[in-house]
Amino acid sequence: MSAAGVSISRVNVSYGKHRVLKDVDLEIAPGEFFAFLGPSGCGKTTLLRLIAGFVQADSGSVRVAGDDISRLPPWRRDVGLVFQNYALWPHMSVRRNVAFGLEERRLPRAEIERRVDGALDVVGLSALGERKPSQLSGGQQQRVALARTLAVEPKVLLLDEPLSNLDAQLRVQVRRELRELQRRLGLTTIFVTHDQEEANTVCDRIAVMSEGVVQQVGTPMALYTRPANLFVAGFLGSANLLEGRVAEGPGARRFAMAGGGSLPVLPSAEVPPGARLVFRPQDACLAEAGDGTDALRGRILDREFLGASVRYTVRCGAVDIAVDAPFRSGDAARETGQEVFVTVPAAALLFVPT
Amino acid sequence: MNRPFTTGQAALALAIAAFLLAFLVVPVGTVIYVAFTEKGTGAFTLVNFADFLRTELFVRSFWNSVYVSGMAVVWASLIAMPLAVLTTRFDFRGAVLIQTLGFLPLIMPPFVGAVAMQMFFGRNGSINLLLDEHFGFKVPFMEGLNGVIFVQALHYFPFILINLSASLRNIDRAMEEAAQNLGCSGWRLLRRIVLPLAMPGYVAGASLVFVKVFDDLATPLLLNVKDMLAPQAYLRVTSIGITDPMGYVIAVVLVVASVLAMWLSALTMKGRDYATTQRGGGGLGRRPLTGWRAGLSYAVVALILALVLAPHLALLLLSLATVWSFAPLPDAYTTAHYARVFGESSVYIKNTLVYASLAGLIDVVLGVGIAYLVLRTKLIAREWLDWAAMAALAIPGLVLGIGYLRTYYGVTLPDGTPLATFWIMIVLALAVRRLPYALRACHAALQQVAVVLEEAAQNLGATPARTVRRIVVPLMAGGILAGFVTSFATAAVELSATLMLVQSDSDAPLAFGLYVFMQSPAGRGAGAALGVIAVVLVALCTWVSHIVLERSQRSKGAV
Numbered sequence A: 001m002s003a004a005g006v007s008i009s010r011v012n013v014s015y016g017k018h019r020v021l022k023d024v025d026l027e028i029a030p031g032e033f034f035a036f037l038g039p040s041g042c043g044k045t046t047l048l049r050l051i052a053g054f055v056q057a058d059s060g061s062v063r064v065a066g067d068d069i070s071r072l073p074p075w076r077r078d079v080g081l082v083f084q085n086y087a088l089w090p091h092m093s094v095r096r097n098v099a100f101g102l103e104e105r106r107l108p109r110a111e112i113e114r115r116v117d118g119a120l121d122v123v124g125l126s127a128l129g130e131r132k133p134s135q136l137s138g139g140q141q142q143r144v145a146l147a148r149t150l151a152v153e154p155k156v157l158l159l160d161e162p163l164s165n166l167d168a169q170l171r172v173q174v175r176r177e178l179r180e181l182q183r184r185l186g187l188t189t190i191f192v193t194h195d196q197e198e199a200n201t202v203c204d205r206i207a208v209m210s211e212g213v214v215q216q217v218g219t220p221m222a223l224y225t226r227p228a229n230l231f232v233a234g235f236l237g238s239a240n241l242l243e244g245r246v247a248e249g250p251g252a253r254r255f256a257m258a259g260g261g262s263l264p265v266l267p268s269a270e271v272p273p274g275a276r277l278v279f280r281p282q283d284a285c286l287a288e289a290g291d292g293t294d295a296l297r298g299r300i301l302d303r304e305f306l307g308a309s310v311r312y313t314v315r316c317g318a319v320d321i322a323v324d325a326p327f328r329s330g331d332a333a334r335e336t337g338q339e340v341f342v343t344v345p346a347a348a349l350l351f352v353p354t
Numbered sequence B: 001m002n003r004p005f006t007t008g009q010a011a012l013a014l015a016i017a018a019f020l021l022a023f024l025v026v027p028v029g030t031v032i033y034v035a036f037t038e039k040g041t042g043a044f045t046l047v048n049f050a051d052f053l054r055t056e057l058f059v060r061s062f063w064n065s066v067y068v069s070g071m072a073v074v075w076a077s078l079i080a081m082p083l084a085v086l087t088t089r090f091d092f093r094g095a096v097l098i099q100t101l102g103f104l105p106l107i108m109p110p111f112v113g114a115v116a117m118q119m120f121f122g123r124n125g126s127i128n129l130l131l132d133e134h135f136g137f138k139v140p141f142m143e144g145l146n147g148v149i150f151v152q153a154l155h156y157f158p159f160i161l162i163n164l165s166a167s168l169r170n171i172d173r174a175m176e177e178a179a180q181n182l183g184c185s186g187w188r189l190l191r192r193i194v195l196p197l198a199m200p201g202y203v204a205g206a207s208l209v210f211v212k213v214f215d216d217l218a219t220p221l222l223l224n225v226k227d228m229l230a231p232q233a234y235l236r237v238t239s240i241g242i243t244d245p246m247g248y249v250i251a252v253v254l255v256v257a258s259v260l261a262m263w264l265s266a267l268t269m270k271g272r273d274y275a276t277t278q279r280g281g282g283g284l285g286r287r288p289l290t291g292w293r294a295g296l297s298y299a300v301v302a303l304i305l306a307l308v309l310a311p312h313l314a315l316l317l318l319s320l321a322t323v324w325s326f327a328p329l330p331d332a333y334t335t336a337h338y339a340r341v342f343g344e345s346s347v348y349i350k351n352t353l354v355y356a357s358l359a360g361l362i363d364v365v366l367g368v369g370i371a372y373l374v375l376r377t378k379l380i381a382r383e384w385l386d387w388a389a390m391a392a393l394a395i396p397g398l399v400l401g402i403g404y405l406r407t408y409y410g411v412t413l414p415d416g417t418p419l420a421t422f423w424i425m426i427v428l429a430l431a432v433r434r435l436p437y438a439l440r441a442c443h444a445a446l447q448q449v450a451v452v453l454e455e456a457a458q459n460l461g462a463t464p465a466r467t468v469r470r471i472v473v474p475l476m477a478g479g480i481l482a483g484f485v486t487s488f489a490t491a492a493v494e495l496s497a498t499l500m501l502v503q504s505d506s507d508a509p510l511a512f513g514l515y516v517f518m519q520s521p522a523g524r525g526a527g528a529a530l531g532v533i534a535v536v537l538v539a540l541c542t543w544v545s546h547i548v549l550e551r552s553q554r555s556k557g558a559v
Helices: A044-052 A094-104 A109-122 A138-151 A168-185 A196-202 A220-225 A230-235 B007-035 B047-054 B056-089 B095-107 B110-121 B126-135 B144-169 B173-181 B186-215 B218-222 B229-240 B245-269 B291-320 B336-344 B346-376 B382-394 B397-408 B423-447 B451-459 B464-492 B496-501 B510-518 B521-555
Strands: A006-015 A018-028 A033-037 A059-064 A079-082 A156-160 A188-193 A205-210 A213-218 A240-242 A244-248 A253-257 A262-265 A276-279 A285-287 A296-305 A309-316 A319-326 A339-343 A350-352
Touching: A006 A044, A018 A044, A018 A213, A033 A044, A033 A196, A044 A059, A044 A079, A044 A156, A044 A188, A079 A138, A079 B451, A094 A109, A094 A138, A109 A138, A138 A168, A168 A196, A188 A196, A196 A220, A205 A220, A205 A230, A213 A220, A213 A230, A230 A240, A230 A276, A230 A350, A240 A319, A244 A262, A285 A319, A296 A319, A309 A339, B007 B245, B007 B346, B007 B382, B007 B397, B007 B423, B007 B464, B047 B056, B047 B245, B056 B095, B056 B144, B056 B186, B056 B229, B056 B245, B056 B291, B095 B521, B110 B126, B110 B144, B110 B218, B110 B291, B110 B510, B110 B521, B144 B186, B144 B218, B144 B291, B144 B423, B144 B464, B173 B186, B186 B229, B186 B245, B186 B382, B186 B423, B218 B229, B229 B245, B229 B397, B245 B382, B245 B397, B291 B336, B291 B521, B336 B346, B336 B521, B346 B382, B346 B423, B346 B464, B346 B510, B346 B521, B382 B423, B397 B423, B397 B496, B423 B464, B423 B496, B451 B464, B464 B521, B496 B510, B510 B521
Parallel strands: A033 A188, A033 A205, A079 A156, A156 A188
Antiparallel strands: A006 A018, A006 A059, A205 A213, A240 A276, A244 A253, A253 A262, A276 A350, A285 A339, A296 A309, A296 A339, A309 A319
């Protein structure tokens, strides 16, 4: 399988008056493991189905390995889609399900059998070939769906929420297997999910989508550390969002929070007009003493023990700030009601446009 | 952008459209044309309709037809619902037997049922003779409109049973379990979840029953009820002549009323997506019946089956009786009627098998084609095919027969005989008449196939045509078979269209022979014998198809 890139340019889709995708532009490199991430209704599944040919764009094009496939019907696109609910045909055995695409390609019988064996072997289901889909567990059904798609050696593999129907433990296992399989096959893969943890752990790059618009594209770490807007900041991991303004004082820049208190800001920090201050809970620290110019004063409202850390909710004026304090065995936790000061290293402060 | 349809789909649509045009639209159009034109001059006129409204008999006939059809639906529902629910939702001993017996009434022409029912339930039938003797009163089961309602409900309830059972079987177990999980059980579960989900099947079946009863001609005639619409049309055409416009006017009224009923039922179901099974079948869980519930259920089923079997028993007795009159049971028994039927009338049986099989085959091919075009393509005006095919429901067989005669009498075959008298025309008339049943069955079956299963096939390289052949048709197999059996069984006993089209005895099907025999008291024995043969024949086919259906369900893994 030679890897193929996917290039989506200026795609618009609407259902009646409702615009589902707005001017979507994406470049997915050959062999890349790419995710469409966003809440339900953001258009990510529509975009996936557009690539597979089940949705027609009003305008724009989709290219795979440089060829425009926008006008091809689904059955000539050669992009393998693994459906969310697997869509296994109940009247066919596992083997017949997997053989289907090869039979449609009119391959010789021996070749079909060989490739079916190979595909079932890849997903570890060689022993269950004669079963009917209804006799398999959810995880096994998912592997059959994957084997069925891999057997035809598509140019691109599309996965529609592949983990959503699995239980939590299996999800982590299958996630690793998918990643491992994708690396081994070097197959360009697009993964649709609403779960940022799934996207972060599995994918090379992520396109974060909301309301039919690609908000930002980047590696998981880049998206996390440099979100382009508040939506991305909030969707990837927990984030504290503070309103206020940056005051240029003599020799020091400070962020003055709307409700009082301020934090030091790096002289080099870019502050777009109207930006909010964003920082991650684990970047903040709690201290017993401080003053109102380099810390935010507040009271601990709530405490959640997360194992590796303790998440404190600190009420500072009118806003609640989440602070994650690392937890080591033997540490004593702070009590709710305690008065504390929240400090954040200047380097961890981000100014994100709304 | 992609075209909304493929060339193959367009060709299929055109072929179906041509068939419907030639054998439904044009003949019926001819009939309507006659109703609206002045006799002799051919000028447009509404005078014929004014005459209809001025005639008290016609107006009364109209309301009688509405009343009889409505009551027949009510009674048919009361019979079908317990059978459908009990056999699909509970571990019920003999469920296969009940489902098979439930089909029995369908395979006997309703007018034969009417004659046989007179022997049991008529004023001087067995039941009333016994009641009178022991309790001194009679029940007017068969008096006037009651008789028509009674016979029709018993005859047509299988339409509701078949459709309702299919819908019930297709409900995802999770639907029921979700309701149980939220604290709903028993009757409430049935009423709030199961029956609403089965509604598409029920409404389809109920509207069919209404329209069939509305159109039926032979049953009221044989029960001597003349003030209903269909008999009035028939009497006008046969007594005054094929050129008399009043028969055509009544036909148009029948057509309009039936179309209205179908449209109302379509309106009720509009926009309800009930494709609930996914991921390898499912179906409702069956529960054991215990205690008084079991007792009550068996009692209800026994009563219904007794009613269902009554006409058949009566028919059997009649076929073996020497003389049966003013007595609970025949005076003496003989097999002479069977000898006579097998001796001189076996051609009826052969013709029936050939006609009904061909008609059923044509119907499922057209049914799958239309259902697919309507549900799965964006072909322009595809709904028209569906409407046109369904419109056949509103066309009384008599009207279709007259239409064929008027349209195709002038077209001659190479040997000089008119096309209208060629036996193929009987097959085509039967196919057109029964198409709606097959189409509804196919439509419902396709609705239950999740679209994603087809998308998966196309994603793996299957063209739409290949997807239909390898995924859609196999998954619809149960519905297609149900459609074929319904078409076959009802075509085997169709009479009203064939009455017009049969030109020689050697081309006549069973129902025609029956009708001829039943006309004279002396022929009743032989007619009944022919009826028994028909019942056995079609029951056998139905039973085999049921076994096949069960097996295919099992092989899909619906445990």
